[in-house]
Amino acid sequence: MSILVYAEHDNKNLKTETxxxxxxxxxxxxxxxVLVAGTNCQSVAEQAAKITGVNKVLVADNxxxxxxxxxxxxxLVLEIAADYDTIMATALTTGKNFMPRVAxxxxxxxxxxxxxxxxxxxxxxxxxxxxxxxxxxxxxxKKVLTVRATAFDAAGSDNSAEIVTLxxxxxxxxxxxxxxxxxxxxxxxxxxxxxxxxxxxxxQNGDNFKLLDGIADKLGAAIGASRxxxxxxxxxxxxxxxxxxxxxxxxxxxxxxxxxxxxxxxGMKDSKVIVAINKDPEAPIFQVADYGLEADLxxxxxxxxxxx
Amino acid sequence: MKVLxxxxxxxxxxVKVRVKADNSDVDLTNTKMAINPFCExxxxxxxxxxxxxxxxxxxxxxxxxxxxxxxxxxxLALGADRAIQIxxxxxxxxxxxxxxxQKIVExxxxxxxxxxxxSIDSDNNQTGQMLAALxxxxxxxxxxxxxxxxxxxxxxxxxxxGLQTVALTLPAIVTTDLRLNEPRYAxxxxxxxxxxKPLDVKPAxxxxxxxxxxxxxxxxxxxxxxxxxxxxxxIDELVEKLxxxxxxxx
Numbered sequence: 001m002s003i004l005v006y007a008e009h010d011n012k013n014l015k016t017e018t019x020x021x022x023x024x025x026x027x028x029x030x031x032x033x034v035l036v037a038g039t040n041c042q043s044v045a046e047q048a049a050k051i052t053g054v055n056k057v058l059v060a061d062n063x064x065x066x067x068x069x070x071x072x073x074x075x076l077v078l079e080i081a082a083d084y085d086t087i088m089a090t091a092l093t094t095g096k097n098f099m100p101r102v103a104x105x106x107x108x109x110x111x112x113x114x115x116x117x118x119x120x121x122x123x124x125x126x127x128x129x130x131x132x133x134x135x136x137x138x139x140x141x142k143k144v145l146t147v148r149a150t151a152f153d154a155a156g157s158d159n160s161a162e163i164v165t166l167x168x169x170x171x172x173x174x175x176x177x178x179x180x181x182x183x184x185x186x187x188x189x190x191x192x193x194x195x196x197x198x199x200x201x202x203x204q205n206g207d208n209f210k211l212l213d214g215i216a217d218k219l220g221a222a223i224g225a226s227r228x229x230x231x232x233x234x235x236x237x238x239x240x241x242x243x244x245x246x247x248x249x250x251x252x253x254x255x256x257x258x259x260x261x262x263x264x265x266x267g268m269k270d271s272k273v274i275v276a277i278n279k280d281p282e283a284p285i286f287q288v289a290d291y292g293l294e295a296d297l298x299x300x301x302x303x304x305x306x307x308x
Numbered sequence: 309m310k311v312l313x314x315x316x317x318x319x320x321x322x323v324k325v326r327v328k329a330d331n332s333d334v335d336l337t338n339t340k341m342a343i344n345p346f347c348e349x350x351x352x353x354x355x356x357x358x359x360x361x362x363x364x365x366x367x368x369x370x371x372x373x374x375x376x377x378x379x380x381x382x383x384l385a386l387g388a389d390r391a392i393q394i395x396x397x398x399x400x401x402x403x404x405x406x407x408x409x410q411k412i413v414e415x416x417x418x419x420x421x422x423x424x425x426x427s428i429d430s431d432n433n434q435t436g437q438m439l440a441a442l443x444x445x446x447x448x449x450x451x452x453x454x455x456x457x458x459x460x461x462x463x464x465x466x467x468x469x470g471l472q473t474v475a476l477t478l479p480a481i482v483t484t485d486l487r488l489n490e491p492r493y494a495x496x497x498x499x500x501x502x503x504x505k506p507l508d509v510k511p512a513x514x515x516x517x518x519x520x521x522x523x524x525x526x527x528x529x530x531x532x533x534x535x536x537x538x539x540x541x542x543i544d545e546l547v548e549k550l551x552x553x554x555x556x557x558x
Contacts, residue, residue: 093467100437109522128325135526175446182470252556290537
């Protein structure tokens with residue numbers, strides 16, 4: 001068995017989600033190779049080589065991969081796919097974007113967003129926004145998988161795997177990068193934070209999200225939002241936690257003014273400890289919360305900030 | 309410019325799904341069904357492109373049994389010009405759906421194909437990208453803005469860290485994210501008019517594609533329930549519990 005894991009990175013830093021996807025790969029079992037596609041991404045390759053259990057790191061360092069455009073990256077993966085029984089990527093926006101292209105070009109199905117490995121061909125994944133859990137067997141000889149990183153522990157980093165440079169360059173020439181408008185924040189990344197505090201429709205407007213800032217600073221937390229808060233235009237979509245946004249599983253998740261719609265619960269219910277602050281005692285969020293506080297958030301938040 | 313919009317009939321997003329007692333699948337008997345919300349956004353985007361004079365014709369297509377005609381009629385009422393049902397009673401893998409759609413793309417030669425980024429039932433997030441691969445087209449997934457300029461389309465994408473804009477050579481594939489637009493409601497006159505718009509039915513078996521299943525659903529179970537927690541009476545008590553009981557803050 002050999003397995004290829006696609007590394008998530010920004011050309012400088014490897015995302016810890018890749019370590020989690022490697023854990024999923026090790027659970028399948030076999031030689032695990034990590035592919036780093038990017039430009040000037042040698043430092044990412046070095047970080048990937050440290051991941052415990054990785055046998056080899058492949059680096060494709062070329063301008064064509066700088067923004068990891070799906071058309072180019074899928075062609076690259078396809079060129080080396082013959083060497084692997086299983087190809088895996090983390091189910092973040094890069095992996096979600098290009099992996100189905102790889103599967104289609106290989107003429108195999110993709111199994112998306114796996115949360116457990118039962119065997120080399122059988123995987124567990126949530127469907128219906130996590131309201132049902134499906135066990136799916138792949139009938140293809142080659143498996144293409146995306147992995148929900150929050151469902152796996154991160155592999156360690158005490159390794160020094162061999163790094164091999166690939167000379168493959170594929171620029172499909174049908175797409176180009178125009179610009180990035182990335183949210184600049186000193187706070188931890190939502191997907192990687194150990195504490196997340198999220199606001200919902202109860203925040204009433206975008207300005208009131210500032211009430212979360214001081215608490216987030218004191219806790220070293222990331223700030224998230226429910227889909228209702230995003231739909232209402234309070235905050236940008238990259239803060240959305242839920243089935244259609246980011247899936248998080250921090251040690252502590254604090255839901256403020258969030259009723260607890262199915263689609264939001266799908267994005268955070270695997271958090272270790274959930275706190276809900278809501279003035280409606282009937283809010284469904286209380287059914288999944290370890291600690292619930294029935295209170296007006298406009299009183300509770302300043303007090304919480306003061307007492308931390 | 310011709311725009312093709314593939315849509316899917318799914319459980320209404322307000323309905324909580326139940327798992328069958330024998331764990332074979334979810335139970336959709338007598339469940340309210342609707343157009344997948346992301347597909348509805350795709351239809352709306354196509355209609356706006358037509359209203360802006362960019363699109364000339366909107367074709368909606370769905371793969372399924374005859375019940376999906378209901379969703380095709382809804383799309384026609386929202387502003388699509390004609391509909392195609394690819395008829396099958398089977399529940400097909402995304403790859404096989406993409407292969408059927410590829411045939412429709414070859415027949416219709418649309419300049420733009422707009423799909424929802426994922427369906428809220430299988431949550432696969434695959435069909436658009438697979439169709440792009442099979443047709444050799446560029447793709448702009450998770451779109452929050454779509455701007456057609458000459459022979460290119462600029463797509464602003466919702467990515468993990470914020471937004472990314474890519475320029476794609478037409479013909480191209482776009483998949484929709486939530487903030488792309490807010491779909492309209494169909495008016496009664498338009499619902500009446502939609503009944504007279506053309507709806508072609510093409511049996512999936514006539515496309516000459518091997519539609520053998522690539523995956524097998526072994527079982528479906530309800531998710532593990534979280535243990536109900538406790539209500540605290542004050543912020544002081546909450547902070548105390550988090551420090552000493554849960555030990556998640558210090």
